[in-house]
Amino acid sequence: MLKCWFLKRRLFEYAIGELKPSETGKIKEHVRLCPRCRQYVARIQKIRNVIAQEEKPFLNEVFWRKFDERLALRLSPGTPESGGETMRMIRFKPLPRFALATAVIICILAVIVSIPLRSLFLKDTPAINEQELVERAILLEEAGDLALNHDEEAYIDEFLLQMEMDQV
Amino acid sequence: MAVIKGRETLKTELPEIEREKIIRAQKGDMNAFCALVDAYKERTVRIAFSLTGNLADAQDIAQEAFVRVFGKIKNFKFNSKFSTWLYRVTVNVSRDFLRNRKRSRLVFGSQETHAYSVRAEGPDPAKRLMDKELGHKIDNAVLALPEKQQVAFILKYKQDMAVGEIAQILDVSVATVKVHLFRAIHALQKKLQLEQVL
Numbered sequence: 001m002l003k004c005w006f007l008k009r010r011l012f013e014y015a016i017g018e019l020k021p022s023e024t025g026k027i028k029e030h031v032r033l034c035p036r037c038r039q040y041v042a043r044i045q046k047i048r049n050v051i052a053q054e055e056k057p058f059l060n061e062v063f064w065r066k067f068d069e070r071l072a073l074r075l076s077p078g079t080p081e082s083g084g085e086t087m088r089m090i091r092f093k094p095l096p097r098f099a100l101a102t103a104v105i106i107c108i109l110a111v112i113v114s115i116p117l118r119s120l121f122l123k124d125t126p127a128i129n130e131q132e133l134v135e136r137a138i139l140l141e142e143a144g145d146l147a148l149n150h151d152e153e154a155y156i157d158e159f160l161l162q163m164e165m166d167q168v
Numbered sequence: 169m170a171v172i173k174g175r176e177t178l179k180t181e182l183p184e185i186e187r188e189k190i191i192r193a194q195k196g197d198m199n200a201f202c203a204l205v206d207a208y209k210e211r212t213v214r215i216a217f218s219l220t221g222n223l224a225d226a227q228d229i230a231q232e233a234f235v236r237v238f239g240k241i242k243n244f245k246f247n248s249k250f251s252t253w254l255y256r257v258t259v260n261v262s263r264d265f266l267r268n269r270k271r272s273r274l275v276f277g278s279q280e281t282h283a284y285s286v287r288a289e290g291p292d293p294a295k296r297l298m299d300k301e302l303g304h305k306i307d308n309a310v311l312a313l314p315e316k317q318q319v320a321f322i323l324k325y326k327q328d329m330a331v332g333e334i335a336q337i338l339d340v341s342v343a344t345v346k347v348h349l350f351r352a353i354h355a356l357q358k359k360l361q362l363e364q365v366l
Contacts, residue, residue, distance in 0.1 A: 012350055016324065018331050043357055050302050051325045057223050059213065067213075071205065071231050075198070075238055 004030075004037055011037055015044040134159050190250055194242050201241070205234055208251055212258050218326035219262040219319065220269075221307075229265055233258040252336045259319060259337055266315070302365050309359045313352050320348035321356075 004011075007030055013019040014027040031038050134156055186207075192200035212233060217226035236257050244253065310318055316338075323334045331349070335342045 012353075013346070016331075016349060016353075018346070044353055046302075047306060047353065047356060047360075048325055050299050050306060053299055054303055054326070056214070057217055059210065063223075063227075064209070067209065067227060067231070068205075070227075071234055072202075074231060074235050075201070 004034060007037070011040065012044075015041045016048075186250060187246070190241070190244060190246075193238075194244065201238060204250065208254055209234070211251070212254060215255055215258050215323070215327055216262050218322050219259070220265060225265060229258060229261045232261045236261070248336060252333070256337045256339065259323075263315065263319065302360075305360060305363060305365050306356065309356050310352075312359075313355060317348045317352035317355070320345050321352040324349055 007027060010019060010023060010027055011031075014024065014031070019027060031041055186204075189200045189203050193204060209230065212230040213223075213226050216229035216233075217223055220226055220229065233254060237254055244250070310321060313321065319338065320334055323329045323337065324331070329337075331342055331345050335345045338345065
Protein backbone atom coordinates (compact mmCIF):
# COMPACT_ATOMS: atom_id res chain seq x y z
CA MET A 1 0.00 0.00 0.00
CA LEU A 2 1.24 3.52 -0.80
CA LYS A 3 2.13 5.80 2.11
CA CYS A 4 -0.37 8.47 3.16
CA TRP A 5 2.18 11.30 3.21
CA PHE A 6 3.25 10.36 -0.30
CA LEU A 7 -0.34 10.65 -1.51
CA LYS A 8 -1.36 13.76 0.39
CA ARG A 9 -1.63 16.13 -2.60
CA ARG A 10 -3.05 13.50 -4.91
CA LEU A 11 -5.59 12.59 -2.27
CA PHE A 12 -6.89 16.15 -2.19
CA GLU A 13 -7.09 16.28 -5.99
CA TYR A 14 -8.94 12.96 -5.91
CA ALA A 15 -11.39 14.28 -3.31
CA ILE A 16 -12.22 17.40 -5.35
CA GLY A 17 -12.50 15.36 -8.56
CA GLU A 18 -9.47 16.88 -10.28
CA LEU A 19 -7.22 13.84 -10.53
CA LYS A 20 -6.24 12.38 -13.90
CA PRO A 21 -8.09 9.14 -14.64
CA SER A 22 -4.75 7.34 -14.99
CA GLU A 23 -3.90 8.11 -11.35
CA THR A 24 -7.34 7.53 -9.87
CA GLY A 25 -6.99 3.75 -9.57
CA LYS A 26 -4.02 3.85 -7.17
CA ILE A 27 -5.68 6.43 -4.93
CA LYS A 28 -8.99 4.59 -4.94
CA GLU A 29 -7.21 1.44 -3.80
CA HIS A 30 -5.38 3.33 -1.04
CA VAL A 31 -8.61 5.01 0.16
CA ARG A 32 -10.31 1.62 0.31
CA LEU A 33 -7.60 0.25 2.60
CA CYS A 34 -6.71 3.32 4.73
CA PRO A 35 -9.45 4.42 7.19
CA ARG A 36 -7.84 7.80 7.88
CA CYS A 37 -7.63 8.79 4.22
CA ARG A 38 -11.12 7.40 3.65
CA GLN A 39 -12.41 9.71 6.39
CA TYR A 40 -10.54 12.68 4.88
CA VAL A 41 -12.06 12.09 1.45
CA ALA A 42 -15.51 11.47 2.95
CA ARG A 43 -15.44 14.80 4.80
CA ILE A 44 -14.62 16.74 1.62
CA GLN A 45 -17.25 14.86 -0.34
CA LYS A 46 -19.80 15.53 2.39
CA ILE A 47 -19.21 19.28 1.98
CA ARG A 48 -19.58 18.90 -1.78
CA ASN A 49 -22.79 16.89 -1.47
CA VAL A 50 -24.41 19.35 0.92
CA ILE A 51 -23.60 22.25 -1.40
CA ALA A 52 -24.89 20.28 -4.39
CA GLN A 53 -28.25 19.92 -2.61
CA GLU A 54 -28.54 23.67 -2.19
CA GLU A 55 -31.64 25.00 -3.88
CA LYS A 56 -30.90 27.03 -7.00
CA PRO A 57 -32.94 30.21 -7.51
CA PHE A 58 -35.78 29.82 -9.96
CA LEU A 59 -35.42 32.42 -12.68
CA ASN A 60 -38.80 32.76 -14.34
CA GLU A 61 -39.93 34.58 -17.48
CA VAL A 62 -40.85 37.73 -15.55
CA PHE A 63 -37.31 37.93 -14.17
CA TRP A 64 -35.78 37.60 -17.62
CA ARG A 65 -38.21 40.08 -19.20
CA LYS A 66 -37.27 42.70 -16.60
CA PHE A 67 -33.60 41.82 -17.02
CA ASP A 68 -33.75 42.24 -20.81
CA GLU A 69 -35.70 45.50 -20.60
CA ARG A 70 -33.30 47.08 -18.14
CA LEU A 71 -30.25 45.90 -20.04
CA ALA A 72 -31.65 47.16 -23.34
CA LEU A 73 -32.24 50.52 -21.69
CA ARG A 74 -28.69 50.66 -20.40
CA LEU A 75 -27.16 49.62 -23.70
CA SER A 76 -29.21 51.88 -25.94
CA PRO A 77 -27.26 55.01 -26.88
CA GLY A 78 -28.58 58.37 -25.70
CA THR A 79 -30.25 57.15 -22.52
CA PRO A 80 -28.87 58.46 -19.23
CA GLU A 81 -28.04 54.96 -18.06
CA SER A 82 -26.33 53.75 -21.23
CA GLY A 83 -22.79 52.68 -20.55
CA GLY A 84 -23.21 53.91 -17.02
CA GLU A 85 -24.04 52.26 -13.74
CA THR A 86 -27.28 51.66 -11.92
CA MET A 87 -27.86 53.52 -8.67
CA ARG A 88 -27.27 50.32 -6.75
CA MET A 89 -23.87 49.85 -8.40
CA ILE A 90 -22.94 53.48 -7.78
CA ARG A 91 -23.73 52.94 -4.12
CA PHE A 92 -21.30 50.03 -4.00
CA LYS A 93 -18.58 51.55 -6.17
CA PRO A 94 -15.29 51.12 -4.31
CA LEU A 95 -13.66 54.16 -2.75
CA PRO A 96 -11.02 55.48 -5.14
CA ARG A 97 -7.63 54.34 -3.99
CA PHE A 98 -6.22 57.69 -5.00
CA ALA A 99 -8.42 59.48 -2.47
CA LEU A 100 -7.39 57.05 0.24
CA ALA A 101 -3.69 57.49 -0.58
CA THR A 102 -4.11 61.28 -0.55
CA ALA A 103 -5.75 61.14 2.87
CA VAL A 104 -2.89 59.03 4.25
CA ILE A 105 -0.28 61.42 2.81
CA ILE A 106 -2.10 64.42 4.32
CA CYS A 107 -2.15 62.70 7.73
CA ILE A 108 1.60 61.96 7.53
CA LEU A 109 2.37 65.55 6.49
CA ALA A 110 0.22 66.88 9.34
CA VAL A 111 2.18 64.78 11.84
CA ILE A 112 5.52 65.88 10.35
CA VAL A 113 4.54 69.57 10.44
CA SER A 114 3.08 69.34 13.95
CA ILE A 115 6.36 68.09 15.47
CA PRO A 116 8.40 71.33 14.90
CA LEU A 117 5.31 73.42 15.78
CA ARG A 118 4.94 71.50 18.99
CA SER A 119 8.61 71.97 19.84
CA LEU A 120 8.23 75.72 19.14
CA PHE A 121 5.22 75.83 21.39
CA LEU A 122 7.05 73.96 24.09
CA LYS A 123 9.99 76.34 23.69
CA ASP A 124 7.74 79.35 24.24
CA THR A 125 6.13 78.05 27.37
CA PRO A 126 9.24 77.70 29.52
CA ALA A 127 10.41 81.15 28.33
CA ILE A 128 8.31 82.62 31.12
CA ASN A 129 9.95 80.31 33.60
CA GLU A 130 13.32 81.07 32.09
CA GLN A 131 13.01 84.67 33.24
CA GLU A 132 12.32 83.51 36.77
CA LEU A 133 15.22 81.10 36.66
CA VAL A 134 17.65 83.75 35.48
CA GLU A 135 16.44 86.22 38.08
CA ARG A 136 16.81 83.58 40.75
CA ALA A 137 20.31 82.76 39.48
CA ILE A 138 21.26 86.44 39.67
CA LEU A 139 20.00 86.67 43.23
CA LEU A 140 21.85 83.50 44.21
CA GLU A 141 25.05 84.72 42.58
CA GLU A 142 24.78 88.08 44.33
CA ALA A 143 24.27 86.22 47.61
CA GLY A 144 27.39 84.19 46.83
CA ASP A 145 25.49 80.94 46.85
CA LEU A 146 25.98 80.13 43.20
CA ALA A 147 29.17 79.92 41.21
CA LEU A 148 28.38 80.39 37.55
CA ASN A 149 30.77 79.41 34.82
CA HIS A 150 31.80 81.68 31.99
CA ASP A 151 29.06 80.63 29.55
CA GLU A 152 26.33 81.00 32.12
CA GLU A 153 27.55 84.44 33.06
CA ALA A 154 27.60 85.47 29.40
CA TYR A 155 24.06 84.19 29.01
CA ILE A 156 22.86 86.19 32.02
CA ASP A 157 24.61 89.31 30.76
CA GLU A 158 22.95 88.94 27.42
CA PHE A 159 19.59 88.40 29.11
CA LEU A 160 19.97 91.53 31.26
CA LEU A 161 21.04 93.54 28.23
CA GLN A 162 17.98 92.39 26.36
CA MET A 163 15.75 93.38 29.31
CA GLU A 164 17.29 96.82 29.41
CA MET A 165 16.83 97.27 25.70
CA ASP A 166 13.18 96.18 26.04
CA GLN A 167 12.66 98.76 28.78
CA VAL A 168 14.21 101.51 26.61
CA MET B 169 -10.56 25.08 -27.58
CA ALA B 170 -8.03 26.89 -25.49
CA VAL B 171 -4.92 25.10 -24.32
CA ILE B 172 -3.99 26.25 -20.85
CA LYS B 173 -0.59 25.78 -19.25
CA GLY B 174 -0.45 27.78 -16.06
CA ARG B 175 -1.24 31.34 -17.08
CA GLU B 176 -0.34 30.74 -20.68
CA THR B 177 -3.33 30.78 -22.98
CA LEU B 178 -3.06 30.02 -26.66
CA LYS B 179 -5.38 31.36 -29.33
CA THR B 180 -8.82 29.93 -28.81
CA GLU B 181 -10.86 28.38 -31.54
CA LEU B 182 -14.36 29.59 -30.86
CA PRO B 183 -17.32 28.00 -32.60
CA GLU B 184 -17.69 29.73 -35.96
CA ILE B 185 -21.19 31.07 -35.20
CA GLU B 186 -20.07 32.63 -31.93
CA ARG B 187 -16.99 34.17 -33.53
CA GLU B 188 -19.20 35.68 -36.21
CA LYS B 189 -21.54 37.14 -33.58
CA ILE B 190 -18.62 38.68 -31.70
CA ILE B 191 -17.20 40.22 -34.88
CA ARG B 192 -20.61 41.64 -35.73
CA ALA B 193 -20.98 43.01 -32.18
CA GLN B 194 -17.54 44.59 -32.49
CA LYS B 195 -18.85 46.42 -35.56
CA GLY B 196 -21.74 47.75 -33.47
CA ASP B 197 -24.45 45.21 -34.34
CA MET B 198 -26.72 45.26 -31.30
CA ASN B 199 -28.67 42.17 -32.37
CA ALA B 200 -25.48 40.13 -32.42
CA PHE B 201 -24.59 41.33 -28.92
CA CYS B 202 -28.12 40.53 -27.72
CA ALA B 203 -27.68 37.01 -29.04
CA LEU B 204 -24.49 36.70 -26.97
CA VAL B 205 -26.35 38.04 -23.93
CA ASP B 206 -29.10 35.47 -24.42
CA ALA B 207 -26.56 32.69 -24.62
CA TYR B 208 -24.73 33.59 -21.42
CA LYS B 209 -27.09 35.60 -19.21
CA GLU B 210 -28.34 32.69 -17.11
CA ARG B 211 -24.88 31.44 -16.17
CA THR B 212 -23.75 35.02 -15.51
CA VAL B 213 -26.64 35.66 -13.12
CA ARG B 214 -26.05 32.33 -11.39
CA ILE B 215 -22.33 33.08 -10.87
CA ALA B 216 -23.19 36.48 -9.41
CA PHE B 217 -25.88 34.91 -7.23
CA SER B 218 -23.56 32.25 -5.85
CA LEU B 219 -21.01 34.95 -4.99
CA THR B 220 -23.47 37.41 -3.40
CA GLY B 221 -26.35 35.23 -2.23
CA ASN B 222 -28.93 37.80 -3.31
CA LEU B 223 -30.87 37.71 -6.57
CA ALA B 224 -31.43 41.47 -6.87
CA ASP B 225 -27.70 42.09 -6.41
CA ALA B 226 -26.92 39.27 -8.84
CA GLN B 227 -29.14 40.90 -11.47
CA ASP B 228 -27.39 44.24 -11.04
CA ILE B 229 -23.95 42.63 -11.18
CA ALA B 230 -24.80 40.64 -14.32
CA GLN B 231 -26.12 43.76 -16.03
CA GLU B 232 -23.05 45.73 -15.06
CA ALA B 233 -20.86 42.93 -16.45
CA PHE B 234 -22.71 42.96 -19.79
CA VAL B 235 -22.48 46.75 -20.01
CA ARG B 236 -18.72 46.63 -19.34
CA VAL B 237 -18.23 43.84 -21.87
CA PHE B 238 -20.24 45.77 -24.45
CA GLY B 239 -18.07 48.82 -23.85
CA LYS B 240 -14.85 46.84 -24.31
CA ILE B 241 -15.89 44.30 -26.94
CA LYS B 242 -13.81 46.05 -29.59
CA ASN B 243 -10.71 45.14 -27.57
CA PHE B 244 -11.59 41.44 -27.45
CA LYS B 245 -8.74 39.66 -29.25
CA PHE B 246 -10.05 36.08 -29.20
CA ASN B 247 -7.26 35.01 -26.83
CA SER B 248 -9.78 33.27 -24.63
CA LYS B 249 -13.34 32.08 -24.84
CA PHE B 250 -15.91 34.87 -24.82
CA SER B 251 -17.61 33.19 -21.86
CA THR B 252 -14.35 33.13 -19.86
CA TRP B 253 -13.88 36.84 -20.45
CA LEU B 254 -17.50 37.59 -19.49
CA TYR B 255 -17.30 35.47 -16.33
CA ARG B 256 -14.02 37.16 -15.37
CA VAL B 257 -15.73 40.55 -15.62
CA THR B 258 -18.67 39.19 -13.61
CA VAL B 259 -16.37 37.89 -10.87
CA ASN B 260 -14.51 41.21 -10.74
CA VAL B 261 -17.75 43.21 -10.46
CA SER B 262 -18.95 40.79 -7.75
CA ARG B 263 -15.67 41.16 -5.85
CA ASP B 264 -16.00 44.95 -5.89
CA PHE B 265 -19.56 44.57 -4.68
CA LEU B 266 -18.56 42.15 -1.90
CA ARG B 267 -15.75 44.43 -0.72
CA ASN B 268 -18.17 47.32 -0.48
CA ARG B 269 -20.80 45.23 1.23
CA LYS B 270 -18.19 44.09 3.74
CA ARG B 271 -17.23 47.71 4.32
CA SER B 272 -20.86 48.80 4.73
CA ARG B 273 -21.45 45.79 7.01
CA LEU B 274 -18.57 46.99 9.17
CA VAL B 275 -20.07 50.47 9.29
CA PHE B 276 -23.79 49.68 9.52
CA GLY B 277 -23.66 46.11 10.87
CA SER B 278 -26.06 44.82 8.22
CA GLN B 279 -27.15 41.18 8.08
CA GLU B 280 -25.76 38.43 5.87
CA THR B 281 -27.81 37.90 2.75
CA HIS B 282 -26.77 34.32 2.03
CA ALA B 283 -30.00 32.39 2.35
CA TYR B 284 -29.38 28.69 2.36
CA SER B 285 -32.21 26.34 1.48
CA VAL B 286 -32.11 22.68 0.56
CA ARG B 287 -34.13 21.20 -2.29
CA ALA B 288 -37.49 19.95 -1.09
CA GLU B 289 -37.25 16.53 -2.69
CA GLY B 290 -35.63 13.59 -0.85
CA PRO B 291 -37.00 10.80 1.26
CA ASP B 292 -35.66 11.59 4.73
CA PRO B 293 -36.90 14.87 6.36
CA ALA B 294 -34.53 14.51 9.35
CA LYS B 295 -31.52 14.20 7.05
CA ARG B 296 -32.75 17.17 5.03
CA LEU B 297 -32.95 19.24 8.19
CA MET B 298 -29.44 18.23 9.22
CA ASP B 299 -28.14 19.02 5.75
CA LYS B 300 -29.87 22.39 5.90
CA GLU B 301 -28.16 23.19 9.19
CA LEU B 302 -24.82 22.02 7.83
CA GLY B 303 -25.46 24.07 4.68
CA HIS B 304 -26.01 27.20 6.78
CA LYS B 305 -22.80 26.56 8.68
CA ILE B 306 -20.86 25.95 5.47
CA ASP B 307 -22.22 29.19 3.99
CA ASN B 308 -21.23 31.17 7.07
CA ALA B 309 -17.80 29.54 7.12
CA VAL B 310 -17.32 30.32 3.41
CA LEU B 311 -18.20 33.97 4.06
CA ALA B 312 -15.41 34.11 6.65
CA LEU B 313 -12.77 32.86 4.17
CA PRO B 314 -10.27 35.24 2.55
CA GLU B 315 -11.68 36.65 -0.69
CA LYS B 316 -9.58 34.61 -3.15
CA GLN B 317 -10.28 31.33 -1.37
CA GLN B 318 -13.95 32.23 -1.16
CA VAL B 319 -14.23 32.93 -4.91
CA ALA B 320 -12.29 29.78 -5.88
CA PHE B 321 -14.41 27.63 -3.57
CA ILE B 322 -17.72 29.06 -4.79
CA LEU B 323 -16.82 28.70 -8.46
CA LYS B 324 -15.69 25.13 -7.88
CA TYR B 325 -18.52 23.88 -5.70
CA LYS B 326 -21.48 26.13 -6.37
CA GLN B 327 -20.84 26.60 -10.09
CA ASP B 328 -19.26 23.21 -10.62
CA MET B 329 -16.42 24.65 -12.68
CA ALA B 330 -13.20 22.80 -13.46
CA VAL B 331 -10.01 24.09 -11.86
CA GLY B 332 -8.64 25.03 -15.32
CA GLU B 333 -11.67 27.21 -16.07
CA ILE B 334 -11.45 28.89 -12.64
CA ALA B 335 -7.76 29.57 -13.29
CA GLN B 336 -8.62 31.30 -16.57
CA ILE B 337 -11.40 33.35 -14.99
CA LEU B 338 -9.25 34.47 -12.07
CA ASP B 339 -6.22 34.89 -14.35
CA VAL B 340 -3.99 32.76 -12.15
CA SER B 341 -2.29 29.39 -12.59
CA VAL B 342 -4.04 26.06 -12.04
CA ALA B 343 -1.68 25.38 -9.12
CA THR B 344 -2.71 28.66 -7.46
CA VAL B 345 -6.39 27.72 -7.71
CA LYS B 346 -5.63 24.32 -6.16
CA VAL B 347 -3.79 26.03 -3.30
CA HIS B 348 -6.77 28.37 -2.71
CA LEU B 349 -9.15 25.41 -2.74
CA PHE B 350 -6.93 23.34 -0.43
CA ARG B 351 -6.70 26.19 2.08
CA ALA B 352 -10.42 26.92 1.83
CA ILE B 353 -11.43 23.31 2.42
CA HIS B 354 -8.88 22.92 5.22
CA ALA B 355 -10.27 26.03 6.96
CA LEU B 356 -13.85 24.86 6.46
CA GLN B 357 -13.11 21.40 7.85
CA LYS B 358 -11.38 22.89 10.85
CA LYS B 359 -14.26 25.26 11.58
CA LEU B 360 -16.97 22.65 11.05
CA GLN B 361 -15.12 20.12 13.20
CA LEU B 362 -14.84 22.69 15.98
CA GLU B 363 -18.59 23.18 15.79
CA GLN B 364 -18.95 19.38 15.76
CA VAL B 365 -21.10 19.32 12.64
CA LEU B 366 -18.72 17.41 10.38
